[in-house]
Amino acid sequence: MRVPTMAEKMANGESPDILFWVGCAGSFDDRAKKITKAIVKILNKCQVDFAVLGTEESCSGDPAKRAGNEFTFQMQAMMNIEVMNAYEVKKIVTACPHCFNTLKNEYPELGGNYEVIHHTQLIQDLINTGKLILEGGETFKGKKITFHDPCYLGRANDVYEAPRSLIEKLDAELVEMKRCKTKGLCCGAGGAQMFKEAEKGNKEINVERTEDALETQAEIIATGCPFCNTMMTDGVKNFEKEGDVKVMDVAELIAHAADL
Amino acid sequence: MEIILFAILLSAGAGFFAYNAWKVRYNILLGQDIDRSDKKGERIKTMVLVAFGQKKMFSRPIPALLHLALYVAFVITQIELIEIAIDGLSGHHRFFYFKLGGFYSFMISFIEILSVLAFVATLAFLIRRNLLKLPRFTMKELIGWPTKDANIILIAEVVLICCIFSMNGADEVLYSRGGSHVEFAKGHYDFAISSWMGPLLFQNFSIDALHVIERIGWWGHILMVFAFLNYLPYSKHFHILLAFPNTFYSNLEQKGKFTNMESVTNEVKLMLDPNADPYAAPANPDEAPKRFGAKDVTDLTWKNLLDAYTCTECGRCSSSCPANVTGKLLSPRKIMMDTRDRLVEVGENYRKHGKGYDDGKSLIGDYITEEELWACTSCNACVQECPVNIDPLSIIVDLRRYLVMEESKIPSELTGMLTNIENNGAPWQFAQSERLNWANED
Ligand code: HEM
Ligand code: SF4
Ligand code: SF4
Numbered sequence: 116m117r118v119p120t121m122a123e124k125m126a127n128g129e130s131p132d133i134l135f136w137v138g139c140a141g142s143f144d145d146r147a148k149k150i151t152k153a154i155v156k157i158l159n160k161c162q163v164d165f166a167v168l169g170t171e172e173s174c175s176g177d178p179a180k181r182a183g184n185e186f187t188f189q190m191q192a193m194m195n196i197e198v199m200n201a202y203e204v205k206k207i208v209t210a211c212p213h214c215f216n217t218l219k220n221e222y223p224e225l226g227g228n229y230e231v232i233h234h235t236q237l238i239q240d241l242i243n244t245g246k247l248i249l250e251g252g253e254t255f256k257g258k259k260i261t262f263h264d265p266c267y268l269g270r271a272n273d274v275y276e277a278p279r280s281l282i283e284k285l286d287a288e289l290v291e292m293k294r295c296k297t298k299g300l301c302c303g304a305g306g307a308q309m310f311k312e313a314e315k316g317n318k319e320i321n322v323e324r325t326e327d328a329l330e331t332q333a334e335i336i337a338t339g340c341p342f343c344n345t346m347m348t349d350g351v352k353n354f355e356k357e358g359d360v361k362v363m364d365v366a367e368l369i370a371h372a373a374d375l
Numbered sequence: 376m377e378i379i380l381f382a383i384l385l386s387a388g389a390g391f392f393a394y395n396a397w398k399v400r401y402n403i404l405l406g407q408d409i410d411r412s413d414k415k416g417e418r419i420k421t422m423v424l425v426a427f428g429q430k431k432m433f434s435r436p437i438p439a440l441l442h443l444a445l446y447v448a449f450v451i452t453q454i455e456l457i458e459i460a461i462d463g464l465s466g467h468h469r470f471f472y473f474k475l476g477g478f479y480s481f482m483i484s485f486i487e488i489l490s491v492l493a494f495v496a497t498l499a500f501l502i503r504r505n506l507l508k509l510p511r512f513t514m515k516e517l518i519g520w521p522t523k524d525a526n527i528i529l530i531a532e533v534v535l536i537c538c539i540f541s542m543n544g545a546d547e548v549l550y551s552r553g554g555s556h557v558e559f560a561k562g563h564y565d566f567a568i569s570s571w572m573g574p575l576l577f578q579n580f581s582i583d584a585l586h587v588i589e590r591i592g593w594w595g596h597i598l599m600v601f602a603f604l605n606y607l608p609y610s611k612h613f614h615i616l617l618a619f620p621n622t623f624y625s626n627l628e629q630k631g632k633f634t635n636m637e638s639v640t641n642e643v644k645l646m647l648d649p650n651a652d653p654y655a656a657p658a659n660p661d662e663a664p665k666r667f668g669a670k671d672v673t674d675l676t677w678k679n680l681l682d683a684y685t686c687t688e689c690g691r692c693s694s695s696c697p698a699n700v701t702g703k704l705l706s707p708r709k710i711m712m713d714t715r716d717r718l719v720e721v722g723e724n725y726r727k728h729g730k731g732y733d734d735g736k737s738l739i740g741d742y743i744t745e746e747e748l749w750a751c752t753s754c755n756a757c758v759q760e761c762p763v764n765i766d767p768l769s770i771i772v773d774l775r776r777y778l779v780m781e782e783s784k785i786p787s788e789l790t791g792m793l794t795n796i797e798n799n800g801a802p803w804q805f806a807q808s809e810r811l812n813w814a815n816e817d
Pocket of ligand 1: 425426427429430432438442445446449450500501504525528529532614615616618619687688689762763
């Protein structure tokens with residue numbers, strides 16, 4: 116696995132085509148780190164000229180902004196923008212829909228103008244241009260896979276097709292939940308909920324959502340967000356189904372299929 | 376005599392409505408400024424699709440079709456209303472009948488058929504509210520006045536349609552007997568419904584009685600319309616007018632984009648820039664310092680307030696809200712209803728006691744609780760679902776901003792999360808220097 120940093124590239128007088136924004140979950144959460152690595156393997160395999168910020172990366176500020184603390188958000192945003200502008204970053208791929216949304220929509224007004232894409236969009240492009248070929252690895256042929264739309268990818272930014280097209284490329288059977296795409300139900304993590312207990316109610320949101328997923332009889336619940344991944348994994352555990360149903364990021368499915 | 380009475384009623388109805396409309400406008404303009412004057416073309420397109428075209432209604436086809444019947448009937452019936460106004464002021468009877476000839480019968484027939492559809496739809500709406508008790512119409516924020524409001528409208532609609540048919544039906548019979556005011560010869564209008572329903576209902580009545588029935592229908596219709604018009608500003612039924620401007624002024628940005636707070640940007644720039652002069656005069660010295668976020672309705676934008684008046688209380692937002700469906704207190708519909716109720720209260724206060732009057736109450740606390748606000752996942756389902764492009768989320772966010780930045784009222788776990796971000800650049804306690812460790816682990 117090769118993970119060049121922006122600083123190294125700069126020292127060699129190079130400027131990579133794309134910055135891979137890993138995000139806090141992707142950097143520190145044990146489950147999400149696996150997704151990060153799957154993405155890096157895909158980038159390596161396709162010889163994408165990328166780099167990460169590494170220790171120069173800092174939280175995008177999304178949870179602070181959703182929690183209502185605009186100060187902390189803007190401090191984070193401006194520091195990140197300063198770093199990225201110094202490296203003359205033009206294009207960014209993120210592994211997290213929250214970073215994706217914030218960098219794409221909320222950084223421009225603070226002076227950060229970049230082309231930002233989600234990793235499923237990048238992978239879709241790599242497959243469509245023939246750079247990535249799905250063979251030699253685990254086969255998903257005929258397996259039932261359902262996709263849980265992350266709110267900040269779907270409704271927030273209207274990206275519904277990229278992750279689905281990848282599942283179809285696996286030759287798998289994509290089964291939709293009763294609430295999907297624009298009507299997809301939140302996993303319960305957004306808006307800084309990930310970092311606190313839920314308010315009093317009669318059910319946890321991730322349990323409600325996992326019911327939707329289990330109803331489809333899918334063997335795999337695919338997601339495109341590290342937080343959704345956590346919530347759905349906990350939901351599956353709640354029904355003691357972790358033996359039958361796996362929760363995986365679309366990037367991991369692709370990496371497995373391409374034997375990476 | 377009738378003409379004078381009609382003229383008085385018309386001016387009273389219109390005048391009172393104008394007064395109420397002015398009050399609503401006054402209230403809405405109490406909101407903060409926000410620029411929605413750009414992208415006219417896209418705005419018109421949105422209004423045509425979402426309001427005229429009812430586009431978002433159709434994500435739930437059955438209520439959408441029922442509503443479509445009501446909506447189209449209402450719009451087309453305006454033609455008949457114009458005739459009623461002309462007749463009322465000029466003393467004519469069915470002014471357009473001789474002007475339009477065969478087309479008149481076609482037009483009124485069209486209105487009649489739509490009215491029958493609207494009648495069926497209205498009954499269906501009454502049934503789903505009062506007999507089927509759909510969950511989205513029985514949530515607790517609807518108990519009391521809101522439910523009554525909904526039923527008043529629907530019953531008024533039924534009465535209105537009955538008036539149309541007693542007017543047309545009686546007139547058909549009169550015409551066939553040579554007693555119609557339209558022409559004292561015998562004839563037929565050939566209206567699609569009342570040409571057979573009229574005789575069926577009114578065959579045995581005398582000409583005098585028929586004249587009375589026809590007049591009751593005519594006056595009933597127009598009186599109902601005046602009453603309706605003036606009821607609108609107090610009701611969720613206001614949407615029949617406000618749906619159009621409200622969709623025109625929609626937020627056209629990506630739903631995930633929260634507004635940037637410029638007041639904060641300036642302060643953050645000062646903090647980050649070592650050369651900045653902290654004692655420099657503010658850029659806009661005339662501007663009164665605004666509070667961060669929203670405590671009360673006057674801190675919200677005028678679009679938030681227009682949203683509140685436009686809300687149909689349909690509950691599509693709440694029935695798709697993850698917090699609401701799992702039993703939390705939060706209901707985005709209630710956020711909109713509270714905002715409207717509070718705005719009406721503030722507006723009354725300002726007009727009575729002077730602008731800026733403080734009654735010691737606020738939207739946060741007296742109407743919306745912190746528990747509701749913290750249950751939101753910012754998932755945008757409510758925004759997506761709203762058929763009239765209302766944005767409850769932006770109100771929720773502005774109220775949270777006030778709680779956090781002005782009052783430091785925030786769930787303690789979130790305080791920890793924020794401290795971590797400020798100290799080590801991640802919501803958890805991991806050092807920034809360890810951010811790339813994953814690359815070397817296996
Ligand atoms: C201009 C003529 C219109 C009329 C006469 C009309 C009439 C009505 C009536 C009577 C209801 C009440 C249904 C109930 O309470 O059960 C209703 C609800 C509603 N109307 Fe309208 N409306 C009009 C225009 C519009 C427009 C332009 C929109 C925009 C899309 C709209 C959106 C709605 C919505 C969302 C509801 C709640 C429906 C639901 O329960 O799903 N209306 N309307
Ligand atoms: S954005 Fe908040 S209020 Fe709206 S549906 Fe989602 S959780 Fe509910
Ligand atoms: S905000 Fe929109 S979806 Fe919610 S009740 Fe009002 S009109 Fe219906």
